[in-house]
Structures are given as structure tokens and as C-alpha cells.
Amino acid sequence: MKIQQIYTGCLAQGAYxxxxxxxxxxxxPLREVEPYLLRAEKEGAKIKYVLETHFHADFVSGHLDLAAKTGATIVYGPTAKPGFEAHVAEDGEIFKLGDITIKTIHTPGHTMESTCFLLRDEKGxxxxxxxxDxxxxxxxxxxxxxxxxxADLTQDKLAAHLYDSLHNKIIPLADDIIVxxxxxxxxxxxxxxxxxxTDxxxxxxxxxxxxxxMSKELFIKKVTDGLMPPPGYFPANVMMNIQGYESIDTVLNRGMQGLSPEAFEAAANETTxxxxxxxxxxxxxxxxxxxxxNIGIDGNFAPWAGALIPDIKQEILLITDQGREEEVVTRLARVGYDxxxxxxQGGFEAWKNAGKETDTIESIRVxxxxxKLKENPGLNILDVRKESEFLSEHVLTAENMPLDYINDHLAELDKNKTYYVHCAGGYRSMIFNSILKARGYDNLIDVQGGFKSIKESGQLEVSEYVCPSTLL
Known part of the structure; x- marks a missing residue:
């Protein structure tokens, strides 16, 4: 028996x-199924089942492509209603895999069809x-x-189901089981x-x-307390997982079309x-x-693309580091941007060499x-980190404008004023600056290294959060 966790850091996701x-x-499985096919081929094995624990919200699963390429059976837990051929298992149903078995345990709560799969070895x-989830x-x-x-579900109803699932189905299991x-x-x-x-x-x-x-009432309070709004693309990913989607091969073929600077410019001008x-x-x-x-590929790329591109059917033209085109198309497809x-073709250098118009964003060191602050203490400093990060510690004179809610704050910015923008390390601030630059805000200056560099410099006064209890 072999168990391999295939962990994808940018989505913090584990496939098995x-x-x-x-x-x-x-x-x-994730959207791109080639790694699973290659692993099975290497081992001389055949993929028999694709087990889905629920209809995922944060990524598009690879279940359809994997089943199409291997003949494997897609399995969901009770109450699931997929819009394609799949086996909807009964609670407690057993699946035979070689010398081992996998038992279906219906655990509604995160979603109503949520299901855990209990693996038993050759001896049972x-x-x-x-x-x-x-x-x-x-x-x-x-x-x-x-x-x-x-529509008829509420988070409290789901939390109540989750309490029952954990207490009736999960907690009674043996302590030495690996999660x-x-x-x-x-x-x-x-x-x-x-x-x-794992644990x-x-x-x-x-x-x-x-x-x-704890009581069910206290559990509901604890698990619902402090929940932040989910990224906007989550419902669209759920529907893709329920209803189906284009093959990843089709998505890659379309996205991997290389365009000359002239063709790229024409596509940008002639489409949305x-x-x-x-x-x-x-x-x-x-x-x-x-x-x-700008959303850098070497960061939390897919979640930020999902959070900031409101229409999952938005057409996208890519500029990447040469050789990373397929990686970018794949990572967009993971979250449904197909x-x-x-x-x-040839990246930004080809655009520049063709004599096309370019733009820049000023970026300065701490x-x-x-x-500049010595000359003008009243400079406008924007901190685009999450509110919780800002409350923890921030530059004393900074204003918080989280990247997550950029569209809610545009009316607060004056296009005639200059803003010095930072995040934690420089990734989010450039996203923020590029979005505003594209909307006509030309007086944005990026602070390199973000708050990390600001704090390490020790040259700016920082306000730290003080717990109210310490003031008593």
C-alpha cells in the first residue's frame, strides 16, 4: 500500500x-491531471477511482479530465448531485482497492455533501x-x-451539521489514525x-x-466567529465543479497561443x-x-487573481517570464479562469524591442x-495589508486600504495627490499600484520591501496594537 500527499503550496491544497x-x-485532484497519470504509469498501476470529498469552492478539481483519460469512476458522498456521470455513494459504502478498502463517511457541515474517506489496510x-474540508x-x-x-442554508445550520458529524462520526474513531x-x-x-x-x-x-x-451552541459560535468574507470566485468554482467545465487540454491550447507584439496589441484593442x-x-x-x-506568479498568484478579477469568464492576455507561459495558464485554470x-511571444522585451509604448511605476527604498518624510511629514502613506495586519502594527501616519477591498476605496483617493504605497513585502503593493495606474491614478509611488523593510530600518515611528485588557 502506498499513500502520497501531493501538496500544492500556492493553494495550500492536498491531493492524494x-x-x-x-x-x-x-x-x-487538481485541475491538471498529468502528474497523477505519470505517477500511475511509473508504478504500472491503473487509476480506478477519483474520490471527491465535496464540491470544492477554492479550486476547480481535475475529476472530469482524470476520469475521461483513465476510465476511473468519480465518487461523491451522499446528497451530491453532480451534472455528469458519477457514483453517489451511500454512507458507509465500501470501495475495494487492491488489498485495501476505503469506507465512505458522510460528514455534512462544511457542505451538505461533504464526505470523509476512511482507509483500512489489508488486515482491516x-x-x-x-x-x-x-x-x-x-x-x-x-x-x-x-x-x-x-439558498435555504445558513452558516449556523451548517455549523450544527458539522458539530454532529465531528462528534458522531470522527471523534469516535481510533486515536492512531492519520488525518x-x-x-x-x-x-x-x-x-x-x-x-x-498531517497529524x-x-x-x-x-x-x-x-x-x-462543548455544547452545540458554543461550537456554532466558535466556528462562525471571525470568519472573513470568502473570495468572490468561490461560488463560480463550486458551480464549475458541479456542472462541469472545458478540458484542461482545451484551456492550455487556447492560452498557449503566442502573439507577436502587433497581434497582442490588436487583441488588446479589439477585445475586452x-x-x-x-x-x-x-x-x-x-x-x-x-x-x-501585475500579479506576480511567484506569490499567492491564483488566490489573488481570483480575488481581484471579478468575472471568471474574463478574457485574459498574458505577459510572463519566458518559459513560464504554461505554468501561468495552468494556475489560472486551477481557479476557473479558463x-x-x-x-x-517573447515577453515584455519583444514589446519594447518593437518600439511599442511602455509605462513605469516609481519605486523607492525605505x-x-x-x-521625503523629513521634507514633508504630511506625506500620504497607504498600507494595503489586511486590516488585521495593520492593527497589529503599522506606520503611525499610514492609512489602511486593504488590497482585498480595493474597489470599495477608490472614491477615497484623489488622483491629484501623491500616495506612497506599501504592503508586507512588496507583492501586494505592486498589484494595488498597477490596478490604480490602469484606472488613471498616476501619482502612486511603491515602497520597496514593504513593512518588513520599514520595520527593519527602525527609521519610522511604528504604532503597535495594545490589547485593551492591558490598559485596565
Whole structure:
């Protein structure tokens, strides 16, 4: 028996490869299925099942392509109503895989069809529990997502179901079972996940706040307290996972179309396509195609693309580092952005060499900002980190304008004023600056290195959060 966790850091997502006697089950695969096919081929094994723990909100699963390429059976838990051929399992149903078995455990709460899969070895001993978004390491799945898709559900109703699932189905299982969740720290599917991606169930019973003895009412309060609004693309991803989608091969063929500078310019002028530049923030600042938006590929690329591109069917023209075009198209497709219509052949250098118009964003070091503040203490400093980060500590004179809610704050900015913009390290501030630059805000100056560099310099006064209890 082999169990492999295939973890994708940018989505904080864990898919699983399980093999016994030449038969394979894949749990919660990502959109691109080639890695699973290659692994099975290498082992001389055949993929028999694609097990889906629920209809995912934060990524588009690869279940359809994987089943089409292998003949595997797609399996969902009870109450699931997929818009394609799949086996909807009964609670407690057993699936044979080589010498081992996998038991279906219906655990509604995160969503109503949420299901865990309990793996038993050749001797019938419970070995591992694949918990999807029902149970994470240090947390449980947020109960407010399915209500965005099913009108008569509320987060309190879902939280009540989750309480019952955990107490009646999960907690009674043996302590030595290994928990394999669908996500780790960084995912928006929970609020308190550990950086660890596996643990024993016994340790989770001892340390996970949501598994401690408490009333259902208190549980509902705890798991719903402090939930931030989910990214806007989540409902669209759920519907794609329920209803189906284009093959990843089709998406890649379309997105991998190389366009000359002339053809790229024509496509930008003749369509409503968004120009997305995925190069490093500071490289972008030195020169870019006018009106392009920067979301760097070497960061939380897919979640930020999903949060900031409101229409999942938006056509996209790409500018990437040469050789990374397929990677970018793939990572966009992971979160449902399937309408990349081409990329700039030869990258930005080809555009520049063709004599096309370019633009820049001024970017300064912290010491340069300090000198400017000495000349004018009233400079407008924008901190685009999350509110919680800002409240923890920030430059004393800074104003918080989180990137997450950029559209809610545009009316507060004066196009005639100059703003010095920073985030934590420089990634988000360039996204913010590029979006505003494309909308006609020309007086934006990026602060290199963000708050990390500001604090390390020790040259600017920083306000730190003081807990109210310490004031008593």
C-alpha cells in the first residue's frame, strides 16, 4: 500500500495518491491531471477511482479530465448531485482497492455533501482518514460557503451539521489514525489551520479547538466567529465543479497561443481582455505594457487573481517570464479562469524591442521615503495589508486600504495627490499600484520591501496594537 500527499503550496491544497496491488484512487485532484497519470504509469498501476470529498469552492478539481483519460469512476458522498456521470455513494459504502478498502463517511457541515474517506489496510485496520474540508489540522472547515450556492442554508445550520458529524462520526474513531486534510495554512477554507499537513487524530482531539468538549451552541459560535468574507470566485468554482467545465487540454491550447507584439496589441484593442503581467513586482515597475495589471506568479498568484478579477469568464492576455507561459495558464485554470486567449511571444522585451509604448511605476527604498518624510511629514502613506495586519502594527501616519477591498476605496483617493504605497513585502503593493495606474491614478509611488523593510530600518515611528485588557 502506498499513500502520497501531493501538496500544492500556492493553494495550500492536498491531493492524494493511494495505491494497492496496481489499483489507484486519487482524492481531490487538481485541475491538471498529468502528474497523477505519470505517477500511475511509473508504478504500472491503473487509476480506478477519483474520490471527491465535496464540491470544492477554492479550486476547480481535475475529476472530469482524470476520469475521461483513465476510465476511473468519480465518487461523491451522499446528497451530491453532480451534472455528469458519477457514483453517489451511500454512507458507509465500501470501495475495494487492491488489498485495501476505503469506507465512505458522510460528514455534512462544511457542505451538505461533504464526505470523509476512511482507509483500512489489508488486515482491516483503520489507517488513515482523508477529511477534505471537514477537519483540518488545528481547525475545521468554514460553514458559510455552501449557503452562497444553496439558498435555504445558513452558516449556523451548517455549523450544527458539522458539530454532529465531528462528534458522531470522527471523534469516535481510533486515536492512531492519520488525518490527511484537503488544506493547510493559507487556505481561505478555514481560519486557524496549522502549517502541518498531517497529524494523528488523537493529537487533534487533544489540541484542535473545534474537537474539545462543548455544547452545540458554543461550537456554532466558535466556528462562525471571525470568519472573513470568502473570495468572490468561490461560488463560480463550486458551480464549475458541479456542472462541469472545458478540458484542461482545451484551456492550455487556447492560452498557449503566442502573439507577436502587433497581434497582442490588436487583441488588446479589439477585445475586452485584461492584460495580466505575472513578472516580479520590481521588474514590472521598471517597464510594462500600458494598462496591464501585475500579479506576480511567484506569490499567492491564483488566490489573488481570483480575488481581484471579478468575472471568471474574463478574457485574459498574458505577459510572463519566458518559459513560464504554461505554468501561468495552468494556475489560472486551477481557479476557473479558463479564458486566457494568448500570451505575448517573447515577453515584455519583444514589446519594447518593437518600439511599442511602455509605462513605469516609481519605486523607492525605505531610506528614500524617510528623507521625503523629513521634507514633508504630511506625506500620504497607504498600507494595503489586511486590516488585521495593520492593527497589529503599522506606520503611525499610514492609512489602511486593504488590497482585498480595493474597489470599495477608490472614491477615497484623489488622483491629484501623491500616495506612497506599501504592503508586507512588496507583492501586494505592486498589484494595488498597477490596478490604480490602469484606472488613471498616476501619482502612486511603491515602497520597496514593504513593512518588513520599514520595520527593519527602525527609521519610522511604528504604532503597535495594545490589547485593551492591558490598559485596565
Amino acid at each position: 495518491y493511494i495505491e494497492s496491488k496496481g489499483e489507484v484512487a486519487i482524492i481531490d 485496520k483503520d489507517i488513515a482518514l482523508f477529511t477534505g 471537514t477537519l483540518f489540522i488545528g481547525d475545521v472547515g468554514r460553514p458559510d460557503l455552501a449557503q452562497k450556492v444553496v 490527511y486534510p484537503a488544506h493547510g495554512a493559507g487556505s481561505a477554507c478555514g481560519k486557524n489551520m496549522s502549517k502541518e499537513t 494523528s487524530l488523537g493529537h487533534q482531539k487533544a489540541t484542535n479547538y473545534a474537537l474539545q468538549p 481582455a485584461l492584460i495580466l503581467d505575472t513578472r516580479d513586482a520590481q521588474v514590472f515597475a521598471k517597464g510594462f505594457v500600458p494598462n496591464s495589471i 479564458h486566457t486567449i494568448g500570451h505575448l 531610506d528614500q521615503l524617510v528623507e
